[in-house]
Amino acid sequence: MFRFILRRLGITVISVLCLTFVVFILTNLDGNLVKLAKFLGSQRMSAEQVDTWLDLNGFNQPDVIRYGEWLGVLPSYQLVQDDGKILGRCTRPGVSLEDTPRYCGIFQGNWGWSVIFREEVDSIIFKRLALTGWLMLYVMLIMVPIALVIGILAGMREGTRTDRTLSTFSIITTATPEYVSGVLLVALFSSNAVGLKWFKGSAASAMENITFENFTLPVATMALYGMGYIARMTRASMAEVMTSQYIRTARLKGVSFTAIVLKHALRNALIAPFTVIMLQFPWLLTGVVIVETLFNYKGFGWTLVQAASNNDINLLLGCSIIAVIVVLITQLISDIGYVFLNPRIRVS
């Protein structure tokens, strides 16, 4: 077991390195660097001036070396100009040469400087992540229990009318991506045309103060799409458990149906959905981006969109590394958790 976890951890670390390297290359393409130079220098620079600027600021080094600097395993590029100005990625306005560190990468806790927000990347990201955390918390609190109850109710008596109704409901929700359900919910509950106006179509005010009125629609939009999938998985696993031998034995012993479902079936039926719920995280990330854009909630997803569309290299790299790590860690947990929960699987 220990060796299994160690191996999986090793693979996860290699994957994180590979993926961040790919993102690093893709965000630091020549075209992007030229745009950056023009943004920080001047719009009217000629091609040679851009090249000189890139040279002076250390952007023309090989990608591998710059990736090492970004990680913080290689000393960072530094250049002291004649007028005493220091150039390089560790430099911050108003900091002298002696105080500027040699290594300043992710490992040193230095995520770089965001050019559009004019702030340190890590402080932006953690502030935004906290906002997204609230959204996710509410989504999970709503989505998981409802999905499990639907799945269990549908799966415990396969083929009945309850089963068919609930299954149809879950198929409909899986066919409704966030940008569709979001649009429909906003049109229904907060537009002038329908006139219900129960909730707000924007969650911008929820960043300071979460209320029922401004947070219901974003949470509902996200929860609906994920719910159907989890419910269907739970139903399938529940239906399978209900046909097994030990359930029949329990019924023949005369145990009541409620007791069978709660005491015998539930525990085994919830193993598969656990994995599914964990694997939902990567998808939730896309959902977060869509919902935050649609409802103007300035969390992590919104930041990612801003970084990507404004070509903010450091911020985009920061967002990517967080996203990739979240995905890989949930995969790790789901793998290890599956082995723990399921006694039929023995590793090593």
Next chain:
Amino acid sequence: MERLSYFEIFSQIIGHFWPVWIALVVFFIVSYLTRNHTGLYGKLFASPIGLIGLGIVMFWVFTAIFADLIITFDPYGQISGMKNKVPGTPVRGLEGEYYLLGGDRLARDVFSRVVMGSRSVLTIAPAATMFAFMVGIMLGLVAGYLPGKFDTMVSFLANLVLAFPVILLFYLMVSPAIQETGLPTILAAVMFLFPIAFFAVLVNSRLYTQPMKRNIIVGLILLVGFWIYLGLAFDSDPFGIFSMDPNLLNVFVSVVFANSPTIFRIVRSLALEIKTRDYVAAAQTRGEGTWYILLWEILPNARGPLIVDFCLRIGYTTILLGTLGFFGLGVSPESPDWGSTINEGRKILTLYPHGAVPPALSLMSLVLGLNLLADGLREQSLKD
């Protein structure tokens, strides 16, 4: 002129879809009469859920085919005075002509745009899914059948792609800086080879014992394949018949790239299971080639789950394409495809929801139809 009532709007829309209704009736009658000869598809008539799904899917397929007959206005044309007008507003100066579902932000007819949009959605989504399947099947069969370095390597790569957030992938792939490097073209050049390789190997392994026939067919496949290949991947078809807009190529490649790892994993696990069967052992004993066993023994026996997944995946691809359009990364901002139209309409959603709701409902119904169809097919294939 008066605005139409909702009942009139509804009946007019139903009326405009007349070619679709005729085609649907003919389609279902023919399918019903031949149901005993069409295998799994014919068995669908025993599953009401699957039939409803098939009906919805075919409705959109026929809408895409007959879009030119259904539309009431030019989907790109703007008529002054019709900006953001509510559904059923009469068009000024044209007797008896209405904007059935209202006008959008640029005074274009929402109804015609939604109908035309089905065309772009229904050509890109199935085609992209098909390509992703070719890539996934070729790699997955080999990886599952021959364990070793290749399997380890491709599996690791597939897991890498899967761990990459889809949305980030899209933003990176569709950015102009990437287009300058030519990376999408390289990816397209690699991925578009798979279908040619698939069909060539498929025929080659089957007709290995009849060299004459094989040479002709494989030659034809390679000729036509590379002709289309040149046109699609490099936009250099000597006859100018096949070509792909660079934007579209970008979107296409991203979608195929994001989809194929999952298909690879499914095919690989199917191949791992099927290769232990007796008929595979029999083929090995007969001395059949590896590709023959892969494509003519293992693949046909994996078809059930693959067909079901194909239906689901077209739906998923439709959602992905919509996501791209939603972020304005789609084919072109003018294009009437549903994702872009939703994106256009969402900015004024609380004031005029009629611009975004029809494409949203269309997208949802198509995906729902595909999901129901997949469910019906799964149910029927498990009965065997």
